[in-house]
Amino acid sequence: MSEEKKLHINTRELIAVLLTLKSFANEVRGKHIKVFCDNTTTVNYISDMGGTKSVACNNVSSDIWNWCLNNDAWITCSYIPGSDNTLADTASRNFNDRHEWKLDENFFKKLSIIFGTPNIDLFASRLNKQEPQFCSWRPDPESNYCDAFNLNWATLGFIYIFPPFSLITRCLQKLRAEGARGWMIIPFWTSQPWMGALLRLLVEDPRIIMRRKKVLVWPLSTEEHPIMSHTRLMACLLSGKACENEAYLKKVLTLSWHHGNPELANNTDHISTGGHNFVIDGTSIPLLPL
Structure with a gap:
């Protein structure tokens, strides 16, 4: 600290x-x-x-x-x-702890009110943990578990996931395979190949954090993550149970095409030109600002 x-x-x-x-x-x-x-x-x-x-x-x-x-x-x-x-x-x-970035606690509290308070922080250390119970990457003096991928996420209750960005695909796969439930922080990168898999795990409207400064900081100082200069973060409530995702999609509005416009030739995921909605299988998913 x-x-x-x-x-x-x-x-x-x-x-x-x-x-x-x-x-x-x-x-x-x-x-x-x-x-x-x-x-x-x-x-x-x-x-x-x-x-x-x-x-x-x-x-x-x-x-x-x-x-x-x-x-x-x-x-x-x-x-x-x-x-x-x-x-x-x-x-x-040669020790480098610059991977210990932390989401601003005020945003974490706001999202906990919207999505629910997690039981455990799956990707953390004693420096950047958001919950008392957490899982660390390497042995940590305060962690409850080590290496989140060695655990069954479904047995941990409601989980918080803010992984290294390179592990997002692996996290989504594990969520679906184990039928786990929790909310996840990801960068707002709409062209990434994992975006389609993420949309099929949604059970609530995703939130985008509009502010860029002081959102993602290094706990040992006020240094900000360099990625925040050119991107934003998005929070998503996810479930690996297909029935929960299907129930959510039934609640959101179905995308309506204007008369005369040709219907899309396929059902691949895409982002609407307005930038405020995702579209999946003809269903519009609103992206709400936080």
Whole structure:
């Protein structure tokens, strides 16, 4: 979080140990854990179960030992020279968390009122989670699950999906295959091949977020996602159960062609020229502004 960035490096080193323990709790619970660290302060505070020079370091070391007590574990920490700690050091220096973008919480709350409050955030981390219960991509100290594609989405209740854009097709396939229900955030890219599959999962009028600024930001700062300079985001309530999509399509208006205009030769999905409606199988689906 942004508050963590302001902490002293020694405190952050200790926090890294604590978060690692939490991330791999199932693997290390009930065991003796050996930690190697190139920060001597971290080694001393863990080995001595605290210290007096830094209140912040003492508090984190107490959290580490309390975690060990609660998980029937024991921890020892040894110093390793930075020159020998090349693997971990390289990983930390090359770490990139710029994929942790987050939808503005005000928009999330508005959409939760319209579509319903999700039980779980399927693509998140402790930095950008929208719900207390979430699934992370990699081991995360606060996540309930790891790797959303290893789960059966239908068993999770009402879900929130804001995946990396490259995974949209895979998410739609999983929704339909498992008959799951939830709402999804996607970019408003009408020419994408996954758009037709998405329209056939709709169970409510989709919403387009009209504002571009401060919609998608990096949680550790006020930096905005560069994609928002040339696109908008769309929110869709989806269900993998075909009967729910059919019931929704019966409620929306049927597209009426003006007299004299030839009927379309096929039923492929397309977008009307006005830009405010989708059209699928002759049915007009309104796109409502948010």
